[in-house]
Amino acid sequence: MSSQSSYVRSLFLLGLPLAIALDAPASAQGICPYAALQIDSIQYVDQAAVCEAAKPWADDGYKVLVFLTDARPETEDAWFNLLDSVEAEAGLRDLTQTDSFERAAIALEATTATDLPYAVSITYGETLYNTPLDTDDAALEGIKRSVREKIATQDATWGLTAGLQEMAALVGVPTSSAEVGGPNSVTSPLGSSDIGQGTTVTATNDSGGAIMAGGWLTLLGGGTVGIVALQRRRRKQLNAHLETLQNRIANLLMWCEQLLTGGAPENTLPYQLFSESDGERYPELTQQVKTRLAEARQALDQAFQIHAHLQEDPHQLKLPLVKRVEAWEMLYLAFVGKYDRILNMSDDELRTLLNPAIVLNKHQTQVSQGLVSHLEAIQGKIKDTPLKVALKQAKPKQIDHYGILGRIERVDHTIGHLQWAVTAAPETLAATRARRQTLETLLPNSLGLPAIEAFCGIDRCIAAAETTLNRDRLYLKVVEDCRNIEQVMNWMATLSETFQRYDDQQAEIQAITQVGYRPPQLHDHQATLEHILEQLRQQLREGSYYAISGLLSQLAEASSQAQETATVWRDHHQHNQHALKDLTAEHNRLVSLSQQKATAAWQTIQQYPASNWTDLASALDDANQILQQAHEKTFPYLHQQNDFPVQALAEVSQEIETLKSQLENAEILLQSILTRQQLIQSAEVHLSRELAEVETYIQQTTQFVTVRFLGIFAAGQPDPRLQEAQAEIDIARHRAQDQEYFRACAARDQALRLVLFVYLAKLVQEAGRVRSLVMDFDARGQGRTDLDQATKLMTHDAAIRQATGQALFTQYANAGQARQALQTAERLARKAIHRTKAARKRSSSSSSYSTSSSRSSSSSHRSRSSSSSRRSASSSSRRSSSSRGSSRRR
Known part of the structure; x- marks a missing residue:
């Protein structure tokens, strides 16, 4: 940097511009109507020249992007990602879709890191497919090499303009007569009105590499100077702008000196x-x-x-x-x-x-x-x-x-x-007085404080502001004081809103207590409220309005807590009342059940041998005793404790839960009598048939689980549990003859449980075997649905032990369906395996012919595609279709 530059910098203090003429980077030069220009580089770029070079493309219907950056991407992928984002910002690419690019568009993109192999890229849409730009690799690489070399020599303007023009010439886009030539001269072999034929015009150092765009232009077609004319116009404009700047700055210096003269x-x-x-x-x-x-x-x-x-x-x-x-x-x-x-x-x-x-x-x-x-x-x-x-x-x-x-x-x-x-102060003070009078009408009565005491601090401030206005003439201070008073009055307005909620909550509390409710903690909450109110009154008397906001928050919170205490207590009482009403209805239902059904059922089952009902001997009396005690003692006591004179609400809630459990036990006792009657009467009619069914199940299970030699001869002894099941059936028949139906049903259930244990054990084995078939790769998943269905139908041992009566018969029926599902799954899996293996065998038999044919075809395909593959790899091409069109980046 020159000594003059250091001198200029030394002239600036207080953050003013320090090096106004020396080191500024390339900057925006206006909006280009023909292209999107994004120059993010410290290299100087004459954007007007680049814009003019893009004009032929724009006139031919193409969208153009020119991008130059000083960024140094680490990888080609990082470079391409950067270009994608730049193209998206320019409106050429849609990043929400795969390779969605404007069909009629071209982008010249470069980085000043020219040592990178991917420093220059050209991206174009489908309209330029199969043009020389797309097919002539040598010409395209020559253009990219030229752009790279010019940028490397710090002449980005020449590189970008030449790149646009050479691509236009390659594609056949109609262009103006100006084309990029060599540095330092302009040659017109065809002649023009400004430059004679064959004349060389040397560019002087008039604009420091800006005006001549860092290079020289060869003029073709005669008559127009093209970019040279544009640069001349640009220089003329800059000279005029500089003269205007100098005049305006002179005016500013003069008038600022007029204002700031005087020394101090x-x-x-x-x-x-x-x-x-x-x-x-x-x-x-x-x-x-x-x-x-x-x-x-x-x-x-x-x-x-x-x-x-x-x-x-x-x-x-x-x-x-x-x-x-x-x-x-x-x-x-x-x-x-x-x-x-x-x-x-x-x-x-x-x-x-x-x-x-x-x-x-x-x-x-x-x-x-x-x-x-x-x-x-x-x-x-x-x-x-x-x-x-x-x-x-x-x-x-x-x-x-x-x-x-x-x-x-x-x-x-x-x-x-x-x-x-001067004029605002008296007006503001008058408005403050008027608002003070309005607020007095909003002062809540429940505050318990006269207006003269509540507003004494505000009144003192207003009086002080009047003195400041009339005696001191400090008008700004009057305005500021009135603003502070307004803020205080805003707090007073908040006080009115808070007390409105407070009054509503107190009214609800009063309504609850007037009915007769006595919430035990309400007294403490009301005492807290009164303490806060007294603090609030004291602060207002002293004019300490800044403390009002905090006290109002405390008042609102304490009032809400008091309201919640009262409403929760009332709701608790009403909940107990509803619960007692529901339990009374339940009690009456159970009394009716006992008198109308359970008593008659008890008398009926007592006509059978004692073994049918001995375990229920006290059930009816116990249930009736529970119901009688609830009627005579519990209900009257709970109503008394829940009523207003006592209000032992928590104790009543606990006793309600106890009473609910007692009534549930009474119903269980009554239902056990009715269930026993139903069991005995059903056994009288159906037990003989059910025992015969169980014997059939024993035979079916024996056949299912017994291993047979050659499918005919049994290879071992039956499961001993099946013999135990038959013994239970014999016991059940004997007891049924003696009308001991309860014990007979128990023996029947035990026999059926033993059968189920044996049957399901065998099913589990079968399921494992079938699962191995279904999971075989060649089965292709056939039989999976039936296998899953069988698994769901198979009952676990714990469920068998807990089941009685018809539930056990249902479990056996489900086991039979599970067996059928397993058989179906096995059949489907075996068929699929057979088909797969057969297809594999057929494929293997024709492999010789197929191999020979494929070798010939593969060789031909590789020969045809090799050149295309090389071209695609070298150009980093991206090809895909989308709604807008695809793109290729070279």
Whole structure:
């Protein structure tokens, strides 16, 4: 970096631009109508030239993207992922779909890391498929190599424009007469009005590599200069812009000097306005204004030094035109800063900012005659003076946020605020008094405090504000005091809302207690509420309004707890009442069951031998005793304890659960008598048939589980449990003859359990064998459904032990269905295995012919596809179809 650059940097303080003319990176140069340009590189790129080079593509209906970056992707995949995202931002690619790219689109994409093998990429849509761009690998690689080499020599403009034009020529896109040639000269072999035939025009160092786009152009077709003409226009525009910049900055220097002249801040025109607006009555505000004016003066002095440096330093005058424009724009930014509102001001708005008379006229402020004359002189001179500049090169990234004008505007704002407060203060105070009177009508009676005591602190503040207004004339302080009073009155409004909820909750509590409820913890909650209310009254009397918010929160919480205590107690009482009502109905039902059914059933079963009912001898008496005790003692006691005089609600709830359990036991006893009657009467009719069925089951099970030699002769003894089952059947018949039906049914059930144990043990073995067949690979899953069905139908031993009567018969029927399902599963699996093996055998028999044929076909296919595969691999091609079209990246 040159010594001049260090000198410029040393001139800047307070965050103002430091190296305005030396090291700025490439920056935006306007919006291109022909292409999406994304230049993320410190290399200079003449985007106007690149845009012009994209015009033929756009005119031919193509969407164009040009992307240059300094990024250095570690892998080709990382590079492609970056390009995908850039193409998506440009609207060419849809990342929500697989390879969805605009059909008529092309993207030239490069990184300045030119040592990477994938530094340059060209992506295009389906419209360019099967064109020379897609099929002529050598030509495309030549274009990419040319772009890479030019970027490597720091001439990205030449590389990108040449790349676009050479691709257009390769495809046959109609282009203008300008094409990229070699560096430093422009040759016109066909002649033109501006350049004679064969004349070489040498590019001078007029713009530091910007205006001639870093290269030279060969003119074809005669008549038009193409990009050269564009660059000439560009240079003319930049020169005009530079002249405008210099004039505007001179105006800004002059008018800022008018405002800030005088040496010390106290001698400047803005401070005199501040003083005559009674600003010095506010010490802190006075110091702020002095500081801002001092900073503005210091920044203005620096701006004068930079202005002289840019005009007189030979090194600055030799810089490229683009760099010089950028340097002057950075100086302009030292005035306007990067505060958006000032940066975007129009000429009229900037003149208003630099015209203090506007502030006075706005508020009709009276000042001394000498100051009026000074202001009128400034107003007459600044009228119609141009100050606004539209930036073309510089970006306000590291500029002081406010700038000189921003600091002046803040002082103007302070003066305007002082003058506004003169009329705003009495109006604000009057509005505050009116709201104070309105709030008095909203003061809740339940607070228990007169309005004069509740608002004493607010009244003191209003009186103090009146003194400040009338005696001290501190209008800003009056406005600020009124704002603070408004905040306090907002809290008082919250007090009204809180007490509205408090009153509603207290009304509900009172309604509950008036009925007769006495929640045991309600007294403590009410005492807490009264304590909070007393604290609230005390704070209001003292004017300590900042404590109101916390006390109101405590009041709301305590009131809600008191309400919850009362409502929960009431609900508990009502729940007990409903439960007692339901239990009374249940008690009456059981009494009816005992009298109308259970007593008659007991008398019936007593006509049979005692073995049928001995175990139930006390069941009816026990049930009746429970029902009688509940009627005579429990219900009256619980109603008494739950009633208002006692309200032992927790004890009643516990006793209700106990009574519910007792009534359930009474029902079990009564139902056992009815169930026994049903069993005996059913056994009289059906037991003989059921015993015969069980004997049939024994025979079926014996056949199922017995292993036979050659399928005919039994190979072993039957399971001994089947013999035990037959013995139980014999016992059941003997007892049935003696009318001991209860014991006979028990023997029947035991016999059937033994049969089920044996049957299911065999089923488990069969299921394991069938599962191995079904799971065989060649079975292809055949039989799986039937195997699963059989597994669900097979009952476990624990369920067999607990079952009685018809449940056992159902279990045996399910076991039979499970056996059938296993047989079906086995049959399906075996058939599938047989088919698979047969198909495999047929395939094996024809393998010789198939192998010979496939070798010939494979050899031919490899020969045809080898060149295509090589091309696809070398070009990193991506091909797939989607709704928009696919893309290829080379």
